[in-house]
Amino acid sequence: MPESAAAAQQAVLxxxxxxFGSRLAAAMAARGPLCVGIDPHPGxxxxxxxxxxxxxxxxxxxxxxxxxxxxxxxxxxxxxxYERHGSAxxxxxxxxxxxxxxAGVLSIADAKRGDIGSTMAAYADAWLRDGSALAADSxxxxxxxxxxxxxxxxxxxAESGRGVFVLALTSNPEGKSVQHVGGSESVARxxxxxxxxxxxxxxxxxxxxxxxxxxxxxxxxxxxxxxLDAVHGPILxxxxxxxxxxxxxxxxxxxxxxxAVLATSSRGILAAGPAIAGLRSATEATRDGLLEx
Amino acid sequence: MPESAAAAQQAVLxxxxxxFGSRLAAAMAARGPLCVGIDPHPGxxxxxxxxxxxxxxxxxxxxxxxxxxxxxxxxxxxxxxYERHGSAxxxxxxxxxxxxxxAGVLSIADAKRGDIGSTMAAYADAWLRDGSALAADSxxxxxxxxxxxxxxxxxxxAESGRGVFVLALTSNPEGKSVQHVGGSESVARxxxxxxxxxxxxxxxxxxxxxxxxxxxxxxxxxxxxxxLDAVHGPILxxxxxxxxxxxxxxxxxxxxxxxAVLATSSRGILAAGPAIAGLRSATEATRDGLLEx
Numbered sequence: 001m002p003e004s005a006a007a008a009q010q011a012v013l014x015x016x017x018x019x020f021g022s023r024l025a026a027a028m029a030a031r032g033p034l035c036v037g038i039d040p041h042p043g044x045x046x047x048x049x050x051x052x053x054x055x056x057x058x059x060x061x062x063x064x065x066x067x068x069x070x071x072x073x074x075x076x077x078x079x080x081x082y083e084r085h086g087s088a089x090x091x092x093x094x095x096x097x098x099x100x101x102x103a104g105v106l107s108i109a110d111a112k113r114g115d116i117g118s119t120m121a122a123y124a125d126a127w128l129r130d131g132s133a134l135a136a137d138s139x140x141x142x143x144x145x146x147x148x149x150x151x152x153x154x155x156x157x158a159e160s161g162r163g164v165f166v167l168a169l170t171s172n173p174e175g176k177s178v179q180h181v182g183g184s185e186s187v188a189r190x191x192x193x194x195x196x197x198x199x200x201x202x203x204x205x206x207x208x209x210x211x212x213x214x215x216x217x218x219x220x221x222x223x224x225x226x227x228l229d230a231v232h233g234p235i236l237x238x239x240x241x242x243x244x245x246x247x248x249x250x251x252x253x254x255x256x257x258x259x260a261v262l263a264t265s266s267r268g269i270l271a272a273g274p275a276i277a278g279l280r281s282a283t284e285a286t287r288d289g290l291l292e293x
Numbered sequence: 294m295p296e297s298a299a300a301a302q303q304a305v306l307x308x309x310x311x312x313f314g315s316r317l318a319a320a321m322a323a324r325g326p327l328c329v330g331i332d333p334h335p336g337x338x339x340x341x342x343x344x345x346x347x348x349x350x351x352x353x354x355x356x357x358x359x360x361x362x363x364x365x366x367x368x369x370x371x372x373x374x375y376e377r378h379g380s381a382x383x384x385x386x387x388x389x390x391x392x393x394x395x396a397g398v399l400s401i402a403d404a405k406r407g408d409i410g411s412t413m414a415a416y417a418d419a420w421l422r423d424g425s426a427l428a429a430d431s432x433x434x435x436x437x438x439x440x441x442x443x444x445x446x447x448x449x450x451a452e453s454g455r456g457v458f459v460l461a462l463t464s465n466p467e468g469k470s471v472q473h474v475g476g477s478e479s480v481a482r483x484x485x486x487x488x489x490x491x492x493x494x495x496x497x498x499x500x501x502x503x504x505x506x507x508x509x510x511x512x513x514x515x516x517x518x519x520x521l522d523a524v525h526g527p528i529l530x531x532x533x534x535x536x537x538x539x540x541x542x543x544x545x546x547x548x549x550x551x552x553a554v555l556a557t558s559s560r561g562i563l564a565a566g567p568a569i570a571g572l573r574s575a576t577e578a579t580r581d582g583l584l585e586x
Contacts, residue, residue, distance in 0.1 A: 041411055080408055080415035086426030087383035094380055112408055114435055115373055116465045118334055122373035133379030142407055144437040144460050146467030167437050172409045174439030177483055182474040190470055 017161025020106075020138055021199075021208040024163065024234055027073040027106055028262060032287040035108065035236065036068045037266030038077040038096065044267070048274040054088045057081075061096040064270065067279035069103035071287065074137075076236075076264055079111040094133045101137075108236065109136035112167060113153075116145050121152035128153060128162045138163035140212055140236070144178075147194035154198055154209065163208040165236045168192055169226065171214025186224045192231055199232045206260060207233040215239030215250055215263060228257035235261045240286070241268025247289045263290055310454025313399075313431055314492075314499040317456065317527055320366040320399055321555060325580040328401065328529065329361045330559030331370040331389065337560070341567040347381045350374075354389040357563065360572035362396035364580065367430070369529075369557055372404040387426045394430075401529065402429035405460060406446075409438050414445035421446060421455045431456035433505055433529070437471070440487035447491055447502065456501040458529045461485050462519065464507025479517045485524055492525045499553060500526040508532030508543055508556060521550035528554045533579070534561025540582045556583055 040060045042052045048063075050056030065075060082093040093109075100107045113123040126132055127139035138157070141150050141164050150166065157164050169179050169188040179188040192211060199207025213221075213228065215237040221228065228235055235254065239245045240263040245253070247263075254261050265286050272282035333353045335345045341356075343349030358368060375386040386402075393400045406416040419425055420432035431450070434443050434457050443459065450457050462472050462481040472481040485504060492500025506514075506521065508530040514521065521528055528547065532538045533556040538546075540556075547554050558579050565575035 039412075041415075078412055078415075080406070080412045080419070083419040083427070084415040084425075086419070087380045087387055088426070090380035090383045112435075113373070113405070114437075115405055116463070116468075119332075119371055119373045122334075122371075122377040126373070126376045126379070132377070133381070134376070142405075142435050142437045144405075144407075144435045144468075144471055145463055145465060146470045146472075148467035148470070149465055170409070170438055172438060172442055174441035175409075175437075177439045177441070177487075178437055178471070178480050179439075181478070181480050181483070185474070187471050187474050187480065190474070194470075 019161055019202055019204065019208045020157065020163030021202055021206040021233060022204045023137070024073065024106060024262070025204070025206040031071060031073045032291050033262050034072050034283070034287040034290055035074040035076050035262050035264040036064065036072045036269055036283060037110070037238070037264050038064045038075055039266040039270060040081045044270055047271070054085050054092055057085055057089055058092045058095065061092060062099055063274055063276065064279065065096060065100050065103055065105070067273070067276045068283045069100065069105040071280065071283045072105060073262060074106040074108050075100055076108040076110050079109055090134070097134065097136050107136040107138070108165065109134070109139045112140050112142045114142035114145055114150065116149045120149060124153040124156040128156045128160055130160055136162070138165060138210070140165045140167065142167050143191055147191055157208055158201060163210060165210040165212050165234070166191060166195060168195070168211040169213045169217055169220060169224070171216040171239050180220070180224060184225060189224050189226050192226045192228060195233055196231045210234035210236055212236045212238070215245035215253065217253060221253065228254060228260070231257070231260070233260065236264060237261050238264040241265040247292070250290070312454055312495055312497065312501045313450065313456030314495055314501040314526060315497045316430070317366065317399060317555070318497070318499045324364065324366045325584050326555050327365050327576070327580045327583055328367040328369050328555050328557040329357065329365045329562055329576060330531070330557050331357045331368055332559040332563060333374045337563055340564070347378050347385055350378055350382055351385045351388065354385060355392055356567055356569065357572065358389060358393050358396055358398070360566070360569045361576045362393065362398040364573060364576045365398060366555060367399040367401050368393055369401040369403050372402055383427070390427065390429050400429040400431070401458065402427070402432045405433050405435040407435035407438055407443065409442045413442060417446040417449040421449045421453055423453055429455070431458060431503070433458045433460065435460050436484055440484055450501055451494060456503060456527075458503040458505050458527070459484060459488060461488070461504040462506045462510055462513055462517070464509040464532050473513070473517060477518060482517050482519050485519050485521060488526055489524045495525070503527035503529055505529045505531070508538035508546065510546060514546065521547065521553070524550070524553070526553065529557060530554050531557040534558040540585070543583070
């Protein structure tokens, strides 16, 4: 190893892993703010001429990674659609995450996990610990047991250079019965404020504690007084394209926080498969729409 | 097949599977209201002289099932502790669930899953559909996205004779920042009322939509105005024994709803292993305490 390379490697080793928030900010700056969802729904598998089995699941997943790995800032495999195939499906997810890492694209395991104490620590071990077969760059979490119940994942993510996205405010109508409750001190607002507090441990443009906020929430941020700009973390916004939001909607909805928004498109892009060229064109068109929108 | 057996089988087929709530009520009446948690924490594996690997996980899980299958109303494997070992760990969970079914004890997969739409349907497929490798008698769910977002699981459970336990009110202090929000219309109360409404589709002593309510919540039910007796479903109450609640505490906390309470003990019983005789004695003592308490 040349002396300069050895010195550079030593610098990286002594400073620990680079935080997820910094890595994601760099990827969004270089490639645009697009995350491609990997959603192997039974209907999509059929549209692609694949069987609804483990072989179809693997073919689908690896095709998406191959197509978008150099174009998207991140990919987001939907864990439920692997779990649906049992442990064999989870093994496909492990391979998908490994291939994404090798291909140089950040991964967000959309698992929406949440528990307390040593059980939450076990979920953190699964998704955020070096050496775990399911380790991803980041994982989505669900805070019904309180933001602070997620502590083991928050701390392990900081330690291992990984990230989390905590469910805050979603677009589905039934989400209001939990997230909007509490008036000016709503559940969603408390989650956003806790994430902001947590991101104080990170320097740089963006912390490693993100939120999930639906792209089609309309005026709910204003209504509930959520200050997403103060979160200083990435905002994962599902709902672009097939689910209804345009790039202009995103800018209008997120306002000052828009630079931190990582928009997710799944079906709008996946419908262009299984041809790699089709997936690439759809990804580029979606990304360009975000950059121009 | 003798004519009477054929007629009996026909009767079963035409009436569909027996609902989970009825099966659980029968098990609780016959064996007492005890659920044994299967929690293969790294520390417990070490205490049992097992490695923190897939072989240790399997040995631990199958030992617990063998010991308690004829004594407990249900067993509750903690999914995070299998997921921590990746897809190979999930395969051990599949075997554990299959062995529990063969041994005639009801299973509660403690997965705390929750999502929306077709993604929630995929989680329902994983845990509640006939033929799924991970199918359990019931699964725990997390309602941050709203009780109604769980609809695919509620409906599939009804169809397949399985059940769900929805997180409502937990004992961890940080849970208040979500569950207690909303005053007289708190998040936890809304969840309990939605479960009560949902259980109207079930006749018999107990519906198949249960709630998770911590055994050590103290006076929170009264404080928040939760009427668990009106839920007409099972109340899964973790926190018996090692986590701090006595049988007398349970009766005081749950009042009129106590007959529906399925108390869960994990570490208090598991600490008596790995000897089968020790696990059996601890299970019997815990169960007898509940019956006398």
